[in-house]
Amino acid sequence: MTVAAPMKRREFLKAGAALSGGLIISLYVPHFVPAGAATESAKPVALNAFVHIAPDEIVTIISNHSEMGQGIYTSLPMLINEELEADWSNVRVAPAPVAAVYNHTVYGIMMTGGSTTTASEYDRFRKMGAMARLMLIAAAAQSWSVDPQNCHAEKGFVVHASSNRRVSYGSLAEAASKITPPTDIPLKDPKDFTLIGKPTHRLDSPSKTNGTAQFGLDVYIPGMLTALVQRTPVFGGKVVSFDATKAKAVPGVVNVVQVPSGIAVVAKGFWPAKLGREKLEIQWDEGPGANISTVAMREQFAALSHTPGNVARKVGDPAAALAGAAKTITAEYEVPYLAHCMMEPLNTVVDIHEDRAEVWSGTQFQTGDRAAAAQVAGLKPEQVTLHTTLLGGGFGRRANPACDFVTEAAYVAKAANAPVKVVWTREDDIRGGWYRPMWYDHFAAGLDPSGNPVAWTHTVVGQSIMDGTAFAQFAIKDGVDSTSVEGAADMIYGIPNLQVDLHSPKNEVPVQWWRSVGHSHTGFSVEAFLDEVAHAGGKDPYELRRALLANQPRMLAVLDLVAQKANWGSPYPAGHARGIATHFSFDSYVAQVAEVSVDSDGTVHVHRVVAAVDCGRVVNPDTVKAQIEGGIIFGLTAALKTEITLDKGRVQQRNFHDYPMVRMFESPAIEVYIVPSSEKPTGVGEPGVPPVAPAVANAIFAATGKRVRRLPIKPEDLRSA
Amino acid sequence: MISFTVNGKPVTVEDPPSTPLLWVIRDSLHLTGTKYGCGMALCGACTVHIDGDAVRSCVAPVSRAQGKKVTTIEGISPDLTHPLQQAWIEIDVPQCGYCQSGQIMSAAILLRENPAPTDADIDEAMSGNICRCGTYPRIRRAIHRAAEIQSQQGGK
Numbered sequence: 001m002t003v004a005a006p007m008k009r010r011e012f013l014k015a016g017a018a019l020s021g022g023l024i025i026s027l028y029v030p031h032f033v034p035a036g037a038a039t040e041s042a043k044p045v046a047l048n049a050f051v052h053i054a055p056d057e058i059v060t061i062i063s064n065h066s067e068m069g070q071g072i073y074t075s076l077p078m079l080i081n082e083e084l085e086a087d088w089s090n091v092r093v094a095p096a097p098v099a100a101v102y103n104h105t106v107y108g109i110m111m112t113g114g115s116t117t118t119a120s121e122y123d124r125f126r127k128m129g130a131m132a133r134l135m136l137i138a139a140a141a142q143s144w145s146v147d148p149q150n151c152h153a154e155k156g157f158v159v160h161a162s163s164n165r166r167v168s169y170g171s172l173a174e175a176a177s178k179i180t181p182p183t184d185i186p187l188k189d190p191k192d193f194t195l196i197g198k199p200t201h202r203l204d205s206p207s208k209t210n211g212t213a214q215f216g217l218d219v220y221i222p223g224m225l226t227a228l229v230q231r232t233p234v235f236g237g238k239v240v241s242f243d244a245t246k247a248k249a250v251p252g253v254v255n256v257v258q259v260p261s262g263i264a265v266v267a268k269g270f271w272p273a274k275l276g277r278e279k280l281e282i283q284w285d286e287g288p289g290a291n292i293s294t295v296a297m298r299e300q301f302a303a304l305s306h307t308p309g310n311v312a313r314k315v316g317d318p319a320a321a322l323a324g325a326a327k328t329i330t331a332e333y334e335v336p337y338l339a340h341c342m343m344e345p346l347n348t349v350v351d352i353h354e355d356r357a358e359v360w361s362g363t364q365f366q367t368g369d370r371a372a373a374a375q376v377a378g379l380k381p382e383q384v385t386l387h388t389t390l391l392g393g394g395f396g397r398r399a400n401p402a403c404d405f406v407t408e409a410a411y412v413a414k415a416a417n418a419p420v421k422v423v424w425t426r427e428d429d430i431r432g433g434w435y436r437p438m439w440y441d442h443f444a445a446g447l448d449p450s451g452n453p454v455a456w457t458h459t460v461v462g463q464s465i466m467d468g469t470a471f472a473q474f475a476i477k478d479g480v481d482s483t484s485v486e487g488a489a490d491m492i493y494g495i496p497n498l499q500v501d502l503h504s505p506k507n508e509v510p511v512q513w514w515r516s517v518g519h520s521h522t523g524f525s526v527e528a529f530l531d532e533v534a535h536a537g538g539k540d541p542y543e544l545r546r547a548l549l550a551n552q553p554r555m556l557a558v559l560d561l562v563a564q565k566a567n568w569g570s571p572y573p574a575g576h577a578r579g580i581a582t583h584f585s586f587d588s589y590v591a592q593v594a595e596v597s598v599d600s601d602g603t604v605h606v607h608r609v610v611a612a613v614d615c616g617r618v619v620n621p622d623t624v625k626a627q628i629e630g631g632i633i634f635g636l637t638a639a640l641k642t643e644i645t646l647d648k649g650r651v652q653q654r655n656f657h658d659y660p661m662v663r664m665f666e667s668p669a670i671e672v673y674i675v676p677s678s679e680k681p682t683g684v685g686e687p688g689v690p691p692v693a694p695a696v697a698n699a700i701f702a703a704t705g706k707r708v709r710r711l712p713i714k715p716e717d718l719r720s721a
Numbered sequence: 722m723i724s725f726t727v728n729g730k731p732v733t734v735e736d737p738p739s740t741p742l743l744w745v746i747r748d749s750l751h752l753t754g755t756k757y758g759c760g761m762a763l764c765g766a767c768t769v770h771i772d773g774d775a776v777r778s779c780v781a782p783v784s785r786a787q788g789k790k791v792t793t794i795e796g797i798s799p800d801l802t803h804p805l806q807q808a809w810i811e812i813d814v815p816q817c818g819y820c821q822s823g824q825i826m827s828a829a830i831l832l833r834e835n836p837a838p839t840d841a842d843i844d845e846a847m848s849g850n851i852c853r854c855g856t857y858p859r860i861r862r863a864i865h866r867a868a869e870i871q872s873q874q875g876g877k
Contacts, residue, residue: 069816208818211754211794218753269748392819633855667857
């Protein structure tokens with residue numbers, strides 16, 4: 001009796017692919033070798049788009065996904081080398097240029113996001129490795145005039161055992177590249193895996209401990225200037241006029257130019273650009289954005305949450321079930337706008353020539369960003385070379401649907417008529433918008449006489465991140481942006497009567513996906529309200545979840561594992577308490593238990609977080625653990641620390657003193673347990689985030705009897721007496 | 722003109738004396754391992770050593786380095802052999818890696834002053850360095866491990 005089932009993630013992914021011409025799984029060799037892959041002595045040979053081998057035995061894996069910390073510059077090479085059988089110590093990785101062959105196998109454009117890299121490349125990368133191995137074997141067999149069936153690959157060599165001959169990949173690469181790529185490419189039985197599933201050191205750890213790792217901010221090209229842009233103080237504002245006289249008088253300032261997003265001060269380095277920017281005098285037309293106040297917005301959202309929205313999902317007859325329930329409870333939950341706050345602030349280098357341009361950026365959105373830069377430069381996308389650097393954090397911000405930071409940098413370079421690096425300051429980052437939306441949720445639940453939930457209604461209020469983007473036509477159906485209600489409408493608990501509906505108010509604040517997207521709010525609200533339901537029904541929160549997950553064996557296993565590892569139900573030190581939460585997101589199952597204590601002044605201490613995860617077959621277990629650990633810290637910052645508020649259209653936070661991050665002394669002990677699985681791999685970059693806030697909030701209730709329904713958790717709400 | 726040494730090499734720069742050392746190191750000397758994160762000494766990504774003291778180079782004017790010895794992440798060892806680097810690699814601390822130069826530079830002072838730091842010592846010494854990827858549990862483990870490596874190497 002579903003009215004409008006939210007688009008499932010997979011359907012959305014298919015839609016994304018349709019958007020740009022469909023699924024492209026290419027087996028063709030591109031006509032280039034990426035810069036950086038070549039050394040002076042050894043020019044690599046392309047065996048296919050993803051595997052290049054040089055005469056010096058160095059194997060370069062071309063990564064079409066951006067490395068922003070999630071470890072794919074190691075796990076993608078692992079996938080290839082499982083089949084390629086090169087010597088792992090010779091394996092390197094290089095970023096792919098923008099080309100159709102490198103498009104996401106599901107999204108159909110070159111981008112990194114949605115915790116999809118491993119899942120989407122699991123087959124293709126293994127196939128590329130196997131293809132290259134077969135070609136190397138064929139080349140060796142040809143040179144020996146033997147049957148390739150009698151040869152095998154072994155740690156960077158092709159071996160003909162019966163004649164005791166062996167030849168290295170490096171010396172075979174040239175000949176192998178001329179072999180017609182096979183079309184029948186059998187893959188290993190997983191039981192024969194030697195690399196996949198084994199903890200493997202990250203290939204990028206050394207360069208990230210000696211300062212040699214190159215991020216976008218580290219790009220310096222000859223003649224390059226540095227620009228800072230003064231953007232509107234109010235979202236949607238426009239420059240009316242400006243006076244650059246004083247800015248231009250600052251030593252080191254070379255130029256001041258107007259671009260669509262504001263006024264750019266172009267200088268010989270960051271510091272003069274910053275000093276110059278402080279001297280700009282700008283008249284703004286602020287527009288309606290000047291009226292925005294998050295206090296007023298909260299009232300508007302709260303009022304909306306009491307009215308019916310567009311139905312995202314309906315099961316059974318929730319109204320009748322609520323009316324007939326032995327007990328009903330209601331609650332309202334809210335979370336603020338949040339900035340992504342990557343440690344490396346946004347930046348992009350653009351160098352425009354008459355018939356070509358080059359862009360260096362730590363981007364998650366290559367196809368879009370290249371096209372955007374090309375459009376500004378008056379070039380075709382193919383005339384623009386985009387170099388993907390390492391990303392100093394992404395969390396979604398570097399896949400901007402409007403290509404904002406690359407577009408702007410292209411405008412500045414064009415207007416300045418010089419190669420320019422546009423750098424955002426931390427203040428620009430925190431005040432620059434593209435936030436995780438602010439959300440307000442209203443819940444009601446009905447319980448039967450035994451305390452079991454038989455009805456559940458959930459009204460979600462918040463801006464659509466998809467509205468106005470190229471993805472809208474696929475992501476928004478019947479007025480419901482599926483990403484607004486993910487984790488709520490597709491909740492996996494078995495409640496017989498359920499309704500989730502949605503209001504998507506609009507305003508000038510630009511919003512965007514933020515690590516775990518819709519799950520970043522539904523994880524909190526659904527799991528915290530479920531805790532209320534458990535207590536209202538006199539049930540243990542873990543046992544109630546067990547009962548509601550009877551038909552979800554994978555989540556049940558995760559839940560049981562986390563409860564066991566966290567000693568759920570056992571005594572804890574005086575003043576401590578535990579909270580539990582689960583969340584299904586990005587096709588992965590995660591459960592967490594947080595152990596907290598609360599001081600009399602309301603300060604929350606999170607002592608320990610235990611997590612269990614089922615993300616299908618694991619490629620690099622240590623990376624999975626690292627991602628869940630990191631997701632927990634990221635989610636804790638949202639739970640305990642941060643909010644973006646606006647008054648008179650102005651963002652009221654600006655740097656880490658008023659937009660604080662969890663620090664070392666607040667970091668809990670974290671344990672991560674992986675449920676072994678032979679299912680297909682699923683996401684790990686994001687699923688660690690959603691359960692931690694509710695686990696902490698539920699633990700706070702257990703410790704203090706105070707219900708947390710609003711993030712960030714404020715000590716003043718938790719003071720005793 | 723301001724003269725100092727960076728990682729043992731003498732340099733003379735023409736930047737105005739009030740320019741933060743960070744931007745001299747990056748924009749003038751092109752030593753890019755030292756990172757910009759906040760510009761307000763709040764995140765520690767820009768941490769360098771001046772005559773052996775940890776300094777947030779984003780707020781330290783370059784004039785402060787006059788005649789002194791500046792060490793950046795590039796100068797902490799020539800070959801990844803500093804105990805912290807060994808431990809960082811062994812434990813695979815970095816995720817995005819952007820903050821790790823500053824983390825290591827802060828931890829280096831801690832280990833020099835306190836060869837066997839406790840968790841509380843680590844909290845105190847490292848809480849000025851933010852990691853948005855959330856590598857704190859691994860940084861903690863790696864500092865303990867580096868202390869072990871350091872003591873095995875004879876307290877170098």
